[in-house]
Amino acid sequence: MIVKDLLDPLPPPGPDESLETLLSRGDVRFERIVSTGQASPPGFWYDQAETEVVVLLAGAATLRFADGDRLIALRAGALVEIPAHARHRVEATQADPPTVWLAVFFP
């Protein structure tokens, strides 16, 4: 059984995003991602074999989806389903206070 405060403590700030697997049960995996201004590299697109559901717990971010060149601005409380193989990238994340994502991956 896992009990964890996802907002406190946060990892010390660094150049890279912080990624922590919170739990992994069968085919379902929960991760916490803490972003401090990072974005996907120019021209990079995620193309994932799993479905991912992200929930923004703090901060702000902008996702871009290749399909329709759709931009989605997210604030705390936003949930986005990213279907498998939906090409997307992170355009921007708020640095301070940090942006905290919960990501759930499943087949």
Next chain:
Amino acid sequence: MIVKDLLDPLPPPGPDESLETLLSRGDVRFERIVSTGQASPPGFWYDQAETEVVVLLAGAATLRFADGDRLIALRAGALVEIPAHARHRVEATQADPPTVWLAVFFP
């Protein structure tokens, strides 16, 4: 593809908790629960066949687990894994502002 703000709008206040299925994909189900002071009835214990992971997005709540008679106080940002058949109950939820839960169920 689902894009939803879980914190705005909230359902109109009422006597009961609000429960909304956000998405259901294969064996994995995401629900939003909005509580406004409700608690489990006296003597009632949940005993669920699925694993449930809850994340508190707003408000505050207290869970009780039968095993060890463990009380867990939750604030926004808290994640709790409730394994299948872990008997538990909701002792209290903050009414105002409302308590918003994201619940993820899977086998």
